[in-house]
Amino acid sequence: MNDKKRLKRIADEKNKLANQKLIALTFDDGPNPTTTPQLLKTLSAAKVPATFFALGKEAQQYPDIIKEESDLGNEVASHTWDHKDLVTLSPAQQKQEIESANQLINKITGKNVTLFRPPYGSYNNSVLCQTDLTAVNWSVDTNDWRYHTSAPVVQNVATYAHDGAIILMHDIHQWSVDAVPQIIQNLKAQGYTFVTVSTLLDIRNGGAKAQQVYFGR
Ligand SMILES: [Zn+2]
Numbered sequence: 001m002n003d004k005k006r007l008k009r010i011a012d013e014k015n016k017l018a019n020q021k022l023i024a025l026t027f028d029d030g031p032n033p034t035t036t037p038q039l040l041k042t043l044s045a046a047k048v049p050a051t052f053f054a055l056g057k058e059a060q061q062y063p064d065i066i067k068e069e070s071d072l073g074n075e076v077a078s079h080t081w082d083h084k085d086l087v088t089l090s091p092a093q094q095k096q097e098i099e100s101a102n103q104l105i106n107k108i109t110g111k112n113v114t115l116f117r118p119p120y121g122s123y124n125n126s127v128l129c130q131t132d133l134t135a136v137n138w139s140v141d142t143n144d145w146r147y148h149t150s151a152p153v154v155q156n157v158a159t160y161a162h163d164g165a166i167i168l169m170h171d172i173h174q175w176s177v178d179a180v181p182q183i184i185q186n187l188k189a190q191g192y193t194f195v196t197v198s199t200l201l202d203i204r205n206g207g208a209k210a211q212q213v214y215f216g217r
Contacts, residue, residue, distance in 0.1 A: 002005035002018040002060060010202045017203055020193040024200045024216065025050040026138060027171035028079050031058055031065035035177045040068060040175070046184045049073045050196040053117040053136075056081035056101030063108045064104075075196035078116040078133070086127045087116050090101060095130035112157065115197060115208060123213060134208040138168035138196050139216035143181040145170055150179035157183045161190070164204055166197060166216030 027050055030036045043050055052069050054076055059066045066191045070076045078101035080086065086094050098116050106112055114133050121137045128135060140160045153176055157167060169176050187194070200216065201208040208214065 006207070010207060014203050017195070017199075021191050022195050022200055022203065023161060023163070023187060023192045024166045024195055024197045025169065025180075026053060026136075026166055026197060027051070027169050027176075028053045029058075029083065030054055030171040031062045031069070032172040033062055033065070034057075035174055036065050036171045037057070037064075039171050039177045039180060040065075040072060040074075042180050042184070043074065044072050046181070046188075048184055048194040049075070049076050049196050049199075050194070051075040051077060051115075051136075053077050053079035053115075054101070054105060055079050055083055056104050059101065059104050059108060066105060066108045070111060075113060075115070075198055076109055076111075077113045077136070077197075078105055078126060080116065080119055083119045085120055085122050087124050091126050091130055092140070094127050098127075098131045098133060100133045102131075108212050114196070115209070128211045128213065132210040134201075135213035136166065136201075137213060137215045138166045140165045140167045142167060142169050142176075144168075144173060144176040144179070148175055150182070151193055152177045153179040154186070158186055161187060161192070162217065163192075164200065164217030166200070166214075 080097040081101045116133045144158045
């Protein structure tokens with residue numbers, strides 16, 4: 001996309017979403033052949049876009065799910081190939097982990113998403129400098145992986161949601177996916193508009209910049 005088109009897109013989005021409370025749901029570590037399709041049905045029925053930070057090794061195994069995520073209007077980005085803690089790797093390994101997943105995902109979706117999320121939110125200057133992709137962490141951690149029921153996941157979102165938040169969940173846990181209908185219902189009732197991370201960064205940060213790390217508000 002050229003600069004002029006991009007600026008027009010940002011202006012259009014800003015205009016449409018001006019004065020709205022925005023929130024970005026993000027789902028890491030998938031796709032999973034059981035839970036991710038269920039989540040996609042929920043999101044689709046509610047007309048809610050989300051951002052998926054998928055693992056390269058899982059995308060390789062389930063390319064059809066990646067394609068469906070994208071075709072339904074969600075954003076799909078790299079969560080690295082193999083979920084290693086990037087700060088423990090050599091610069092060359094860091095680059096390989098981040099970009100191999102990005103390249104595969106973009107090849108499957110036919111899009112050019114330039115975000116990635118470092119596993120465990122763990123990064124340093126070397127990680128950021130190995131790639132032109134933009135790092136995205138989160139501002140609300142549901143801690144969903146700790147629980148085996150949906151109620152605390154729903155409760156954590158209700159407690160910590162705020163305008164501009166990036167919410168961290170995992171689409172590989174049944175209880176997390178089961179929590180999503182209630183989370184969406186609650187946030188809609190509070191007047192939130194759901195956006196992808198790229199849209200959020202376009203509107204609130206003037207677009208995602210390379211070698212930066214964003215957390216939402
Ligand atoms: Zn992860």
